[in-house]
Amino acid sequence: MTAHIVAIGGGGFSDAGELTPLDAYLLELTGRARPKVCFLGTASGDSDRYALTFYRAYASVADASDLVLFGAPDAEAVDRLAAQDMVFVGGGNTANMLALWRLHGVDKVLRRAWEAGTIVTGVSAGAICWFESCLTDSFGQTLATVDGLGWLGGSACPHLVGEEPRRSRFTEEIASGRLADGYGIDDGAALHFVGTQLDSVVTELDGRAASRFELRDGRVVETRLPATLLAGVNDRVA
Numbered sequence: 574m575t576a577h578i579v580a581i582g583g584g585g586f587s588d589a590g591e592l593t594p595l596d597a598y599l600l601e602l603t604g605r606a607r608p609k610v611c612f613l614g615t616a617s618g619d620s621d622r623y624a625l626t627f628y629r630a631y632a633s634v635a636d637a638s639d640l641v642l643f644g645a646p647d648a649e650a651v652d653r654l655a656a657q658d659m660v661f662v663g664g665g666n667t668a669n670m671l672a673l674w675r676l677h678g679v680d681k682v683l684r685r686a687w688e689a690g691t692i693v694t695g696v697s698a699g700a701i702c703w704f705e706s707c708l709t710d711s712f713g714q715t716l717a718t719v720d721g722l723g724w725l726g727g728s729a730c731p732h733l734v735g736e737e738p739r740r741s742r743f744t745e746e747i748a749s750g751r752l753a754d755g756y757g758i759d760d761g762a763a764l765h766f767v768g769t770q771l772d773s774v775v776t777e778l779d780g781r782a783a784s785r786f787e788l789r790d791g792r793v794v795e796t797r798l799p800a801t802l803l804a805g806v807n808d809r810v811a
């Protein structure tokens with residue numbers, strides 16, 4: 574099966590409160606008329622409000638569910654991730670999310686699901702967690718680095734355009750060697766990986782895209798990546 578990861582810098586239903594072109598892109602990617610989609614809100618502390626936003630956006634077009642880890646989740650609930658067509662990881666505290674995933678074995682089940690063809694996607698924390706390392710505000714206003722799952726090589730930073738201090742700090746961390754070369758993702762844009770290789774950049778906002786940051790001869794070079802502007806939400810998910 575083909576493995577897909579779609580890393581969204583910001584936007585989608587999380588911000589709009591309804592399906593957006595990025596969500597439509599994800600739904601089409603499943604190839605299902607009514608896919609099974611599970612929401613993981615771990616990074617937000619399993620916020621009821623965030624889960625409700627997900628259900629309001631997805632319940633009419635998908636067999637929607639969510640996995641709650643705060644409390645006492647059972648192993649069967651975690652194992653059901655492997656039966657999903659898509660798993661959507663919400664934004665929030667990346668470091669806390671990864672710690673809880675590892676404690677409950679979510680990272681291992683997600684890995685098996687991804688390798689078996691489940692679309693794995695997410696926004697902000699749910700975008701950067703798949704990389705070897707990332708830049709995060711998990712520890713407060715001072716941005717810091719944290720190790721990710723390592724499914725994708727290099728590093729990542731969300732909200733490249735949207736939260737301005739991130740670009741300069743991401744550049745500094747790569748220049749210092751604390752982060753490997755990587756990707757910065759604008760709000761409204763997403764990186765689509767097929768297997769572990771970047772296949773395309775898509776965006777729902779004109780002018781938004783992503784950048785590749787590389788350390789060359791002691792200097793960090795940012796290269797903007799061309800992005801495909803997605804059409805509006807089609808009839809299938811209207």
